Amino acid sequence: MFVLVVGGGKVGYYLAKELVESGHEVALMEKDATRAGQIADEIGSIVIAHDGCEGKYLGEAGCNRADVVAAVTGDDEDNLVICQMAKHHFDVPRTIARVNNPKNEALFRHLGVDEIISPTRMILGSIEQDIPVHELLHLAALGEGELELIEAHLQAGSPAIGRAPKDLAIPDGCSLFAVIRDGVATPLRPDTIMLEGDKVIAIGKQECSDLLHSQLIGDEVENAIEA
Amino acid sequence: MKIVVVGCGRVGAALADSYDRAGHEVLILDVKTGAFDRLPSTFGGRAIRGDGSDKDVLRRAGAEGADIFLAMTEGDNRNVMAAQVAAETLGIERVVAKLNDPVRAEAYAALGLATLCRTGLMHDAINAYLGFAPSDVVGMLGPTGTHPGGTHHDHQAAPAGEAHTASAAVMEA
Numbered sequence: 001m002f003v004l005v006v007g008g009g010k011v012g013y014y015l016a017k018e019l020v021e022s023g024h025e026v027a028l029m030e031k032d033a034t035r036a037g038q039i040a041d042e043i044g045s046i047v048i049a050h051d052g053c054e055g056k057y058l059g060e061a062g063c064n065r066a067d068v069v070a071a072v073t074g075d076d077e078d079n080l081v082i083c084q085m086a087k088h089h090f091d092v093p094r095t096i097a098r099v100n101n102p103k104n105e106a107l108f109r110h111l112g113v114d115e116i117i118s119p120t121r122m123i124l125g126s127i128e129q130d131i132p133v134h135e136l137l138h139l140a141a142l143g144e145g146e147l148e149l150i151e152a153h154l155q156a157g158s159p160a161i162g163r164a165p166k167d168l169a170i171p172d173g174c175s176l177f178a179v180i181r182d183g184v185a186t187p188l189r190p191d192t193i194m195l196e197g198d199k200v201i202a203i204g205k206q207e208c209s210d211l212l213h214s215q216l217i218g219d220e221v222e223n224a225i226e227a
Numbered sequence: 228m229k230i231v232v233v234g235c236g237r238v239g240a241a242l243a244d245s246y247d248r249a250g251h252e253v254l255i256l257d258v259k260t261g262a263f264d265r266l267p268s269t270f271g272g273r274a275i276r277g278d279g280s281d282k283d284v285l286r287r288a289g290a291e292g293a294d295i296f297l298a299m300t301e302g303d304n305r306n307v308m309a310a311q312v313a314a315e316t317l318g319i320e321r322v323v324a325k326l327n328d329p330v331r332a333e334a335y336a337a338l339g340l341a342t343l344c345r346t347g348l349m350h351d352a353i354n355a356y357l358g359f360a361p362s363d364v365v366g367m368l369g370p371t372g373t374h375p376g377g378t379h380h381d382h383q384a385a386p387a388g389e390a391h392t393a394s395a396a397v398m399e400a
Contacts (some may be wrong), residue, residue, distance in 0.1 A: 053304055055330020077280060077304040081331065084307075089334040103281070111311060 001025065004066040004092075006052030006082045007073030008032070008039050011098060015072060017043050027061050053081050055089065063090040072098040080104075083113045106206070116141075136213055139201075148206055152216035154198045160216050166190040171211040174204030228252070229293045231319070233279030233309045234300030238325070240265035242297060247272045254288060257300075280309035282316045291317055298324045303331060310340050314374055329365050336365075339374040343367050 001024050005016045008030025016028040020043055029052035030036040036049035050057035052071070063069065063085075069092045071082035076099055083095040096115040099105055102124070108116050121138075128137055137151040154161055160168060165176045165188060179188045180199040194200060200216060213219075228251050232243045235257035243255040244267055253272030256279040257263065263274045277284040279298065290296070296313035298306035303326045310324035323341045326332040332344040347364035354362055 053331070054328055055334065056328075059330070075304070077302070077308040080311075081304040081307050084338065085331065085334055088338055089330070103283070107282070107308075107312060107316065110315060 001067045002027075002062070002065060003068045003070065004029070004052075004061055004063055004086075006069065006071045007079075007098075008035050008047070009072070009074055011072040012070075013039055015070060016046065020044070020046065027066075029057065029061055053078050053085075055085060058082070058085055058090065063092065066090070066092050068092070068094045068096065070096045070098075074100065076100050076104050076108075080108055080111065080113065083108075084111060087112055087114070136209055136217065142203070146205060147203060148209070150202045150204060150209065150212065152200045152202065152212070154194055154196055154200060154216065156196060157218045158196070158216060159214075159218050160194045160200070161196050162193060164189075164191045164193050168215050169211075170215065171204070171208040174202060174208045174212055176200055176202045228295060230254070230295045231279075231285075231290045231293045231297065231313070232256070233296075233298045233306070234325075235259075235262035235265055235274070236299065236301060237265065239297070239299040242299065243272060244270055254290060254293070256284070256288060280305055280312055282312050285312065285317060290319075293317070293319050294321060295319070296322045298322070300325075303328055307331070307335060307340070310335075311374075314340065332365050332368060336368040336370055337372040339370045339372055341367070341369050 003019050003024055004027050005012050006029045008028055012028060012030070016026050019026045026046050027048060028039065028046055029048045029050060030039060031049070031051040033049045036047045040047040048057065048061050052058060066086070069083065069086035071079035073079055079097040079099065083097045086092040087095050094114050096117065097108055097113045099108055099116050099118045100120055102118055102121045105116050105118055105121070125137065139149040139151055141148050170176060176188050178185055178201040179192065179194065180201065181195065188200065202212060204212060230246050230251050230253050232239045232253065232255045235243070235255050239255060243253050247253045247270055255272060255274050256277050258276065258278055260276050266274060275288045277288060279285065296310065296319045298309040300306055306324040306326060310322045313319040314322045323343055324335060325343045325345070326335060327345050329344050329346055332342040336342050344365050347362060347366035350362040350364050351366055354360065
């Protein structure tokens, strides 16, 4: 497989190194000539010391025959442009972008980037699993990101406590399918009564998350926090 | 008309000032307050410090409902991102992004943005002055294709971009 990596920071460097070691054909683009030289000294002449956002240099790097383009620079706007150029101008089948600002995830997805990796979101997710949060926790995006796996921690004030899924107005395109109670996960049936402290696992479309939030977390809790 | 300009460099400031004097409602954004020194003291529009590629900043600055959006910062990629946020998330119809790389300018025109390439414009201006034929480098390009979101202007298809707009509006309310 031919993988074009753009951005020779820590992520790009280790990514290229691992890919080379596992036998893939790799080209790494890094616009800083000094940094590019350092990497070339270590992993060989796969480094192109040019800006991967420039159409001309992407073309010269063989973007049109890449199986995967991974844009892993530290700048979201650069990663977006690299992936869009790869996808729409060079017909690359698979584009992957590193996204630093979680707010940009939806935009990137909407604009056609195939896969989005957000280190900020991942670390945030990890922290939120350990502290009480009054937000839905997005565990994973499924397929092309249309569906999401969501966790809601039911705390005092949640309208779902003492009720069963069949009594809630669950939006279309969503389903509640499991509950984690005292560390044990069990399937959630339409008539299972939900208790305070339960973690309810749902699957649903992104646009349902507001409705799901009001059903499982409650609106008052959020207002109280903001006040 | 309501016109948003992102980037208060020489070009952005000149555009903002002239549209303001022509009686349009002008909003200009830049990440550096010092950049607004380029505007004349007579400027009657609004100048707001903030990142013009951040949809929340644009909303708070009042960019929603604008007729025209001009992304004129020094960074090609920042302009592309701001222009796409304006077109896809805020639903602004007429969007122009300044792009100095001709390859990117052409590629994004095909993706539904109007693009402006200084390389081509200057090349043609110099050729015209010297009496040479126009270059084949792109200058000002209208959109030659549709938005990547595709269904943006098709209200039948419940486009994802408008769903985001709606949910963000709810969160702000």
